Structures are given as C-alpha cells and as structure tokens.
Amino acid sequence: MESKKNDSNDKNHQQHHREEEDLEQEQEGDQEEEEENNEILKKRISNHPLYGLMVETHLECLKVGDISNLDTALKIDHQMQTMNKQNLGMFSHSELDLFMEAYxxxxxxxxxxxEEPQQKSMAFINNMHSQLRDLTMATMPAPDESAADATSSSECKSRRNSTS
Structure with a gap:
C-alpha cells in the first residue's frame, strides 16, 4: 500500500515538475517574442522621418542649463538632420506617426x-548684480577725491606728530 502511495506521489511530483518546465518554456517564448517585437519597434522608430527631430528636440532639452556635452550634441544633431532629410519621402500617417508628432x-x-525658470533666475541675478553695482558706485568716493583725501589725511597725521 505504501509503495502505491510513493508511486502516486512520484507521478504527481513528476507531472508537477513537467508543468513547471512547460510554463517556464512558455514564459521564455513570450519573452523572446516581446524582445523581438521591441527590436522591430525600435527599428521602426529609428527609421521614422521624425526620428531626427525627436532626437534634436531631446538634445535641446538636455542642453538647457548644461553646456558640458555641447560638442557631442552638435555632432549628433548634424547626423540627425542628414538622416531626417533622407527619410522625408517615407512619411505616412499611422499610429507611430501620430505618436512621434505628439512626442x-x-x-x-x-x-x-x-527654460522659463532658468530665464527668470538669470533676470533676477542680473538685476541683483545691477543693484549691487549701483550701491557700490554710490558709496565709493570718486577717484580724484579719494586721492586728495588720502593726501590731506596723511598731512594731518604728520602735523599732529610734529606738534606733539
């Protein structure tokens, strides 16, 4: 009786193991299919006539406030413009077209x-610089006066020392 239970348990375990393997293979197949679909979509996007504009606009967003990669961005921009000119003849209105336009x-x-907050910040900074410049110019004596003051001040000191 016990051997029948063991055989039954072994069969159930083997069947369960096979089902798990089948499920894993099915999931792997789904992943491969999804990766293949992603690659096809990537190719369609990169060959789309608006791809160059999309990359250019993306680079423009990255340039806001960051000029460290400007040379690389300009090279890529030139390449995208060249590619965009080549692809203009292939335009058709599909879901991808609508997506690319919207993006x-x-x-x-x-x-x-x-750019808006950056422009406001720069305007504020420029205004502060202007106000500081105006304040420092108003409190500083004119160059002729400061030289005359320094001379008369040193003369007064020397007179005091000689009379003492």
Missing amino acids: CMALGQLKVAM
Whole structure:
C-alpha cells in the first residue's frame, strides 16, 4: 500500500515538475517574442522621418542649463538632420506617426517649461548684480577725491606728530 502511495506521489511530483518546465518554456517564448517585437519597434522608430527631430528636440532639452556635452550634441544633431532629410519621402500617417508628432511636441513644450525658470533666475541675478553695482558706485568716493583725501589725511597725521 505504501509503495502505491510513493508511486502516486512520484507521478504527481513528476507531472508537477513537467508543468513547471512547460510554463517556464512558455514564459521564455513570450519573452523572446516581446524582445523581438521591441527590436522591430525600435527599428521602426529609428527609421521614422521624425526620428531626427525627436532626437534634436531631446538634445535641446538636455542642453538647457548644461553646456558640458555641447560638442557631442552638435555632432549628433548634424547626423540627425542628414538622416531626417533622407527619410522625408517615407512619411505616412499611422499610429507611430501620430505618436512621434505628439512626442516631439511634448519635448518642445518640456524645453520651454525648463527654460522659463532658468530665464527668470538669470533676470533676477542680473538685476541683483545691477543693484549691487549701483550701491557700490554710490558709496565709493570718486577717484580724484579719494586721492586728495588720502593726501590731506596723511598731512594731518604728520602735523599732529610734529606738534606733539
């Protein structure tokens, strides 16, 4: 009786193990299919006529406040413009076209939104510099007066020392 239970348990275990293996293989197949679909989508996006504009707009967003990678960005920008000119003849209105147009517009709006606080900050800083310059100019004596004051001050000191 016990051997029948063991055989039954072994069969159940083997069947359960096979089901797990089948499930894993199915998941691996789904992952491979998803990766293949992602690669196809990446190729479609990179060959799209608006891809150059999208990359250019993205780079413009990255440039806001950061000029460290400007040379690299300009090289990529030139390459994208060349590629964009080559792809203009392949334009058709599909879901990808609509997505690319919307994404480029969103990136443009993001750039404007990022630049606005920076421009306000620069205006504030420039205003503060101007006010500081005005304050320091008003409190500093004119160059002719300061030289005359220094001379008369040293004369007064020397007179005091000689009379004492």
